Amino acid sequence: MREKIVAGNWKMNNDLAETQALISDLRKVLTNTDVKVKIAPTYVNLYPAYETLKDTAVEVVAQNMHQAKSGAYTGEVSADMLKSIGIQTVILGHSERRAYFGEDDALLAQKVSAAVDAGLNVIFCFGEELEDRKSDKHFDLVASQLKSGLFHLPASAWKQIVLAYEPVWAIGTGETASPEQAQEMHEFIRKTVAGQYDASLADGVSILYGGSVKPANATEIFSKPDVDGGLIGGASLNAEDFVAIVNAF
Numbered sequence: 001m002r003e004k005i006v007a008g009n010w011k012m013n014n015d016l017a018e019t020q021a022l023i024s025d026l027r028k029v030l031t032n033t034d035v036k037v038k039i040a041p042t043y044v045n046l047y048p049a050y051e052t053l054k055d056t057a058v059e060v061v062a063q064n065m066h067q068a069k070s071g072a073y074t075g076e077v078s079a080d081m082l083k084s085i086g087i088q089t090v091i092l093g094h095s096e097r098r099a100y101f102g103e104d105d106a107l108l109a110q111k112v113s114a115a116v117d118a119g120l121n122v123i124f125c126f127g128e129e130l131e132d133r134k135s136d137k138h139f140d141l142v143a144s145q146l147k148s149g150l151f152h153l154p155a156s157a158w159k160q161i162v163l164a165y166e167p168v169w170a171i172g173t174g175e176t177a178s179p180e181q182a183q184e185m186h187e188f189i190r191k192t193v194a195g196q197y198d199a200s201l202a203d204g205v206s207i208l209y210g211g212s213v214k215p216a217n218a219t220e221i222f223s224k225p226d227v228d229g230g231l232i233g234g235a236s237l238n239a240e241d242f243v244a245i246v247n248a249f
């Protein structure tokens with residue numbers, strides 16, 4: 001049975017005091033125990049967040065990592081470093097990493113392998129640009145991102161993988177994919193994974209939707225059979241909104 005997951009990607013928001021305040025607010029009100037809740041603060045606040053939440057059901061996850069084990073990579077953080085402070089999951093392939101930091105499919109395949117080999121779980125993000133959808137290339141693009149980023153993995157590694165479909169045109173824009181568009185793409189993703197591996201593996205993979213999920217639209221999006229949760233940006237910075245989205249299941 002695949003997991004229901006709501007993950008908050010805080011991106012480059014919240015200093016230490018703001019991180020602690022938001023965590024404190026979340027702890028008071030997070031009561032839905034059917035859903036796995038994860039939050040991804042910035043690197044500098046990962047350890048304090050982890051320490052505060054380690055005895056709770058809320059998992060603290062990283063937003064990125066470098067593919068090398070260690071070395072002369074100024075400003076970077078390795079999988080082993082994340083593990084050494086208790087982190088078990090990393091987000092990889094976010095469209096902002098792809099667009100602003102030049103992370104291409106080949107690099108992401110290396111990062112995925114490094115994370116999996118280190119024993120980390122991966123929330124792997126992918127999704128089409130508006131132009132891809134307008135020119136009816138969105139299915140091909142998504143299939144290609146899955147193939148390049150993940151299909152080199154053996155089937156046994158997929159217990160460490162969560163997928164996050166995030167159409168780029170819906171991120172931070174207030175324009176969300178319709179529940180039908182999300183379901184159509186999630187079903188396609190599951191079929192594509194089944195085609196590469198098998199139906200039972202694909203059926204066990206959680207596929208999250210990300211892109212302008214808010215309390216007002218979460219229930220309808222999460223009601224779709226192949227949508228197993230959400231990767232939430234803006235709305236995860238507000239405790240009330242994030243909790244409402246968690247409770248939307």
Ligand SMILES: O=C[C@H](O)COP(=O)(O)O
Pocket residue numbers: 009094166170171172173174210211212213231232233234235
């Ligand atoms: O990682 C989260 C996504 O980029 C979604 O962000 P958003 O909810 O602000 O659109």
